[in-house]
Structures are given as C-alpha cells and as structure tokens.
Amino acid sequence: MDMPVKPFIEVRNLDLNYDDYMVMRNLNFTVNKGETFIIMGGSGCGKSTLLKVLIGLKEPKNGQVLYNGEDFWAADYRRQQEMMRGFGVLYQSGALWSSLTVGENVALPLQLYSSLGVSQIRDLVELKLSLVGLEGCADLYPGELSGGMRKRAGLARALALDPDIIFFDEPSAGLDPISAKMLDDLIIQLREDLGSTIVVVTHELASIFAVGNNAIFLDDQSKTMTASGDPKYLLDNSRDPKVIQFLTRGRR
Amino acid sequence: MSLEKLTFNYSQGDNALSVRFNGVWQIFTKIPPVSEATSQFLAYPDIKTIILDTTELSAWDSSLVVFLYKLIKQCQERNIEVRYNNPPEGMEKIIALTLTRTDIKVLPKVDVTDTFLEKVGEGFIGMGKGLFILLDFLGEIVQAFGRLIIGKAYFRKDEFMLLLQRCGVSALGLVSLISLLVGVILAFVGAMQLKLFGAQIYIADIVGIAMVRVMGAVMTGILMSGRTGASFAAELGIMQTNEEIDAFKTLGVDPVEFLVVPRILALVIMMPLLTLYANLMGILGGFAISVSMLNLNPVEYINHTQAAVKMSNLWVGLAHSVVFGIIIAISGCLRGIRCERSASGVGEATTSAVVTAITSIVIATAVITFICQVLGV
Numbered sequence: 113m114d115m116p117v118k119p120f121i122e123v124r125n126l127d128l129n130y131d132d133y134m135v136m137r138n139l140n141f142t143v144n145k146g147e148t149f150i151i152m153g154g155s156g157c158g159k160s161t162l163l164k165v166l167i168g169l170k171e172p173k174n175g176q177v178l179y180n181g182e183d184f185w186a187a188d189y190r191r192q193q194e195m196m197r198g199f200g201v202l203y204q205s206g207a208l209w210s211s212l213t214v215g216e217n218v219a220l221p222l223q224l225y226s227s228l229g230v231s232q233i234r235d236l237v238e239l240k241l242s243l244v245g246l247e248g249c250a251d252l253y254p255g256e257l258s259g260g261m262r263k264r265a266g267l268a269r270a271l272a273l274d275p276d277i278i279f280f281d282e283p284s285a286g287l288d289p290i291s292a293k294m295l296d297d298l299i300i301q302l303r304e305d306l307g308s309t310i311v312v313v314t315h316e317l318a319s320i321f322a323v324g325n326n327a328i329f330l331d332d333q334s335k336t337m338t339a340s341g342d343p344k345y346l347l348d349n350s351r352d353p354k355v356i357q358f359l360t361r362g363r364r
Numbered sequence: 365m366s367l368e369k370l371t372f373n374y375s376q377g378d379n380a381l382s383v384r385f386n387g388v389w390q391i392f393t394k395i396p397p398v399s400e401a402t403s404q405f406l407a408y409p410d411i412k413t414i415i416l417d418t419t420e421l422s423a424w425d426s427s428l429v430v431f432l433y434k435l436i437k438q439c440q441e442r443n444i445e446v447r448y449n450n451p452p453e454g455m456e457k458i459i460a461l462t463l464t465r466t467d468i469k470v471l472p473k474v475d476v477t478d479t480f481l482e483k484v485g486e487g488f489i490g491m492g493k494g495l496f497i498l499l500d501f502l503g504e505i506v507q508a509f510g511r512l513i514i515g516k517a518y519f520r521k522d523e524f525m526l527l528l529q530r531c532g533v534s535a536l537g538l539v540s541l542i543s544l545l546v547g548v549i550l551a552f553v554g555a556m557q558l559k560l561f562g563a564q565i566y567i568a569d570i571v572g573i574a575m576v577r578v579m580g581a582v583m584t585g586i587l588m589s590g591r592t593g594a595s596f597a598a599e600l601g602i603m604q605t606n607e608e609i610d611a612f613k614t615l616g617v618d619p620v621e622f623l624v625v626p627r628i629l630a631l632v633i634m635m636p637l638l639t640l641y642a643n644l645m646g647i648l649g650g651f652a653i654s655v656s657m658l659n660l661n662p663v664e665y666i667n668h669t670q671a672a673v674k675m676s677n678l679w680v681g682l683a684h685s686v687v688f689g690i691i692i693a694i695s696g697c698l699r700g701i702r703c704e705r706s707a708s709g710v711g712e713a714t715t716s717a718v719v720t721a722i723t724s725i726v727i728a729t730a731v732i733t734f735i736c737q738v739l740g741v
Contacts, residue, residue, distance in 0.1 A: 167614050193616040201614045207607035211523060221615055224518055269611075 118181055120145040120309050121166070121277065126175030128161050135161050138336050139175070141328050148303050148310040148323050150343060153330030154358065159313045160204075162330070163281055166311065168196050179277075197225060200270030200278040204285055206262035208254035214241070214265045215250030221272040240268040244298060260291030267298065278302065280312040284319050296322045317361060321347075329355050370396050372404055380413040382449075383435075386420040389428035398434040405442060414439055417449040424452060433462050501620075501698050505628065508621040517621050527630035531592050535638060538587055543575070543642035546583050547649025550574055555658050564658055568668035571650030577677040578684060580643035582729055584635065585688035589721035593696035596627055597717035600700025601710035609701065619701060628693040635689030636682045643681065676741050680732070687728050695721040 119142035126139040135158040143149040151159050164170035166177060168184060177184045184195055208217050218237045222228060228236065241247055244264040254262055263283065270278055280299065284292035296319050302308045303323075314320060320327065320343045327346065329339040331354055339346055339355045347359045369389065373382040381404055389395060405411060416432065418424075436459065439446050448456060478486065511517040554570040600623060603609050612619045647669060654660040696717045703713035 169610055169613055196614055196616050199614055201611065203607040203611060205606050207611040209608050209611070210603070210606070220617075224615070224617060 119143060119178075120147075120180065121149075121311070122176075122178040122181075123166075124176040124178070126162075126165065126177065127173040128158055128165060128170075129173040130161075134173075134335060136330060136335055136337075139328075139330075141337065141340055143309060143311060143326070145309050146303065146307050147326050148299065148312065150320050150324035150327035151311065151313045151330065152315055152320055152327055152343075152358070154315065154332055157330045157332035158335075159315075159330055160281060163279060163311075163313045167199055167201055167279055168192055197273060198276040200267075200273070200275035202263065202266045202270045202278070202280045202283060204282045206254070206259075206266035208257075208262055208265055208269070210254050212253075213250060214246065214252050214254065214257070214268075217254070217265065218250075218269045218272050221269065225273060236272075237268075240271050241265070243271065244268045245294070260287050260294070263287070263291075263295060264298070267295075271302075275308075277309045277311060280310065280314070282314055282316075283312060284314060284316040289318075292316065292319065293322075299323045315358075317359065320359075329358065370400055372401075374404070374408050374411075378413065379408075379410050380415055381408060381411045382415045382417050384417040384420060385424075385428070388422055389424040389431070391425055391427045393427075395427045395431060398431055398438075401431075401435050402438050405438070405444075411442075411444055413445045413447060415447045415449050416451070418452060418455070419450045421452060424455065429455070429458050429462060432459055436463065497702065498698065501694070501701075504618070504620040505624060505694070508618060508625045511621060512625055517625065518617065519626065524626045524630065527626055528634060530595070531588070531630045532634035532637060535588065535591055535634075536641065538591065539584055539638055539642050540645050542583055542587055543580060543645035544649040546579055547571055547575060547646035547651075548653050550579070550646070551650040551653040551658070555654075564654070564660055565664060565668055567650060567654050567658065567660065568665045569672035571654075572647055572669040572673040573677055575646035575650075576643045576673050576681050578681060578729065578733070580646055581635075581639045581681050581684035581688060582725065583646075584638045584642045584685065585692065585725045586722055588631070588635065588638070588688070589692050589695070589718050589725065592631065593692040593717050593721045594714045596693065596696030597700040597703070597714045598710055600697055601703035601713040604701060604703045605705045605707075605710060624693075624697040624701065627697055628690060631689040631693040632686055633689075635685040635692075639681060639685035643678075680736055680741060684729065684732055687732065688725050691724045691728060692721045695724065 121143035123139055123141050127137045128135040128139075139162065151162055153159050161170065165172045171185060176186070179195055179198070182195070184192060187195065208214070209220070212220065215234075215237050218240050219233050222233045222236060226233070237250055238247065241250060244267050246261060246264050246268060249257070249261070249265070254265070257265060267278075283295050283299070287295065299310055299312065300323055303310055310323075312319065312323060324343045327340065327343045328337045329346070329352070330336075331338040333354075338352050339350050341350075343359065346355055350356055350359075369386055371384045371386065373384070374380075375382070383401055383404075387393075414435075416435075421428075432455075436446050508517060512519060550571045551567050554567040555564055558564050558566050558570075600609070603623070609619045609623075612622055651662070651665055651669075654665055655662045699713040699717040699720065703709045
C-alpha cells in the first residue's frame, strides 16, 4: 500500500475545555492512512472529549484538526457536514436508533446520502451486517440484541457509507472477553482487508496491544499527551512512569 | 452492656492501661463509644502504654476497626505506645492500612448559601440563558420546517403515522374520561346558581360555550402535557443519554429535522381533533347530568346548546388547541434534546417539560382570551 506524504489526520496545538475547566492542552499528533491509532489514558482524562472534537461534536478551545490537510473547525457548516459523512463512528453504547430495526439503522445513511434503489440498499445492508457477523438480524430491534451484538450492529451502521476513517469509542467496554476479542478481530480485519484508517479510544490493554500500531497517552495530571508511538514500543522503551504503570497495569 | 464489652485494668508500676475487648464486636451489636476508653486518659494521666487485649474477643468486624482506629489516633496524639495482646488474624494489618491512609482529606464544606439578591440575580441570568436556548431551538425548528416545505428534509412517513397514533387515538380514553367529568362539574356548578332564578336551562349554554371556547382545549392541553409532552422529553432524553442524537449529528442529520419536526406536526394535527372530541364529551357529560339529575328536557337542552355555541367559539377553541399543540411539542422536545446524560437528567427533563408546558398553556390561554376580548370575538 502506498503511504501518502502528508498525514491523514493532523492535530495541532489542540486545547480542550468544558467552560472554564481545561481538560487537555497542547495536543499534537498525526494519524496516517491505514493506521490503527489508539487514544489511551486513565478514566476521565479527556479521551472521549478529544474524540468528540475529532468527530465534529465539540468545538475545541484552540488549535486545529486537519483531515487531508483541511482544517475541520475552520470550515463552514456545510463543508463540515460533508467531511463528517466520511467518518464512521461506533459509540460506546452502540447508539443504535431504538425506534428503527437493525436493518433500518444501517440503511438510513444509505437512504440519506446514496442514490441507490430500495433493493440495492437492502443488499448492501445484508452485506454490512454479514461483515460484522450479524447476517439475518436486519429485522430485529436494538432492544432485542445483546450488548456485543448491538456494538457490532453499530459498527455495521458506521461502515454503511464506506467511511474514510472509523472512530471507536471504548469498543470493548461492557463486553465479555470473547465478544471484546471478536470486536478487536473485526477492527484488525477492517484495517487489513479494507485498508481503513481507524482511531480507537480505549483503556483496555488487551485491545491496545491487539489492534494498535500507533498511540498517544493522555495524562490527566499534566493535562496533555505525555507519550506517543507504537504501544508495544512504548511498553519496552518509554521512560514515563505513568505510561509504564498504565501499560503494565501497575505491575512495573 | 458496654462494661461487658470493654474492661480496663491500669498497672501503676509500668503505667500501662490494659483495654480488654470481650464478646462480639460487630455492626449489628451495640458498640460502646470510644470516649469510654479515652476517658481513662483523664483518670490516669500518666499512661505510657496501652495494651489492646483481644483474648476474649469472640467475633469482630469493621466496627472494632473503627473503634481501634479512633483510640489509636488519640494515643498517637498523646504519645502513648500501643501494643496488641493476642490480636485476631488480619486485624493488625487492617488497622495499619487504615492508619496509613492519611492522604485522603475530606474537603471542608463550603457555605454556598446565596443571599436573596444573589438568588434573584442568578434567577434572571438563568432566565436569560433559557430564553437564548429557546430562541436558538425555535430557529432550528423554523429552518427544519423550511427544509420540509421545499422537500429537502428527511421525513419517515411510517414513524409519523405511529406518532399520530400515539398523540391521538391512544389518548382518547383519558380525554374522554376527563372531558366528560369536566362537563359534569360545569353542569353541577352552573345548576347551583341558576336554580336560584329558575334558569337551569342555561346550564346548556354554560357547558356548551365553556367547553367549546376554552375548557375543551385547556383540559386536552393539560392532559397531553402530562402524557405526550412528558413522553417526548423522556424519549429524546434517553436518546441523548444513549448517544443516539450524537449518532445523528455525526451522520450529518439534523436531529431537529428527524425527531422534533414530526413530533410537532403530529401534535399540531391531533390536538384540534382531540379538542373537538373533548368538546363533544364535555357537552355529553353536562347533558347527562342535566337530563338525569336536574330534570331538564333533552330536546330543549340540545336546542339551547346549538343556539348558544357560535362558530366563533369553535374557532377560538381550535386556535387554542393548535397553540397548545405547538407549546407541548416544543417543551417536550426541547427539554429532551438538551437533557443531561444521566438518569436524573431524564427525570428532570420530563418534569421540566410538563411544568413548562402547563405554565405556558395557562399563559397562552390568558393572552388568547385577552386578544379575543380586544378583537370582540
């Protein structure tokens, strides 16, 4: 695969806040195309806030988020909406629309933004659902699914428009080890088979080491990122005691 | 009882106080206060050592740990050496662990009681913010309706039909019961005064005009605030909590267009129909009481009602219902969509939606009544 010269996502001098409370400051990192990038850190350190800024749900206090060199937060509303259509997001809870069936959840983005006919959309929905191992579940409502199935259905919806980037917010949270592993395998499969660029917010060590090939560590005390690189490399070479403590579950 | 649990023996030779713990020291039994032990410090001011003797202790739990923690703290402050005699397994470790947890500090309570002026000021600021949020939301609704009119909005007919059913047919039972009873009450109250003049037949006028002009719409509005408005707030609040609304935004779909517009439309369509039905039920209630209990002639009652209720009354009533439909839908949707992401947030949103809707309905009724008075309608 040819790697582009410029990074796919570039974050420059990003400051995050909630009103007067500063969550993170001076974040600088890049994500390359086809990479699985992990945003890691302890609970409440600001990982999900950073994700909200990356996916266009929350405006940063300062700084830039560039997609293919284009500043998302400097763009006008219409351009932002267009750029957001290139994102697939799997929320922590799956966030399936509860009044729609699984099939309708996956079909909605296609109905909104594609020019496909009803039968073509139906076929695509089946394809996306089988991609995440949920074939035959199109007519079920989210309330009828288990937690793991709901996340996989959420992933099928996130993949509906063949996004350039897929964001995962705590994909393993609340899942048993087997379902979590299944989701990790799906992430790896997406990267290897479809060449997707993936950004994962997580603090699950198993997921970090299984899927990540680049990462940043957010430290809630210094309120900035204190490490970046391949998680396995960080485990062996980082000199930051917090990073080591985090990556070894406090055993070192 | 406390003497049985705690006994003291002071040895003057080595200035040592032996504190013996007897029997069961568990949270479901009565535990003596630590002052019972510390009072010995006053009785024997030259204590240098305290021996915690647990030989006779038969069972213990965290209640003993708390007691010992407080006692040992006091000993440390007075430079009294603490020794254990036959401590049960694990107790020393737990106490040592408790004593080393000095890094946890409880912050002093800050007095946050506001003065009257501060409360008034905060109230005004809150109202200003609320007004800004409402105007912002109204702007979004107008834009979304604009897109709907020019055919650029995403509109799910199936879901809209379900909403119509939820806002209409499903509410018929409740509307029937309450409107019928309102008609009954109006007839009884009217009869009390009109009987004095032998003018009971005018009950038909009172019930007819009151129900058609305002009461039908107001009662339906209040019912729908508690029923449908609360349901909208809870539904959208839970969607906010479950990140479903975020999912719409990241897809580039305006949640107002997708969720709010159909709800407003459904209520605006169903409220006048429900009000017409409520009017009919109210008149029926008044009719039933007048004929059965007040011995009025049924034909005369119907004729009087027909003569009294003008079309203008009906239009005023229907205007009320349309305004109430908009108020209920906007209150419910606004509170739901701006709901905090917690169970209590959903509860607050629901309560706030109902209170806002009912208050606004009463204010709107007063305003419409005043306008009609000025216009002579």
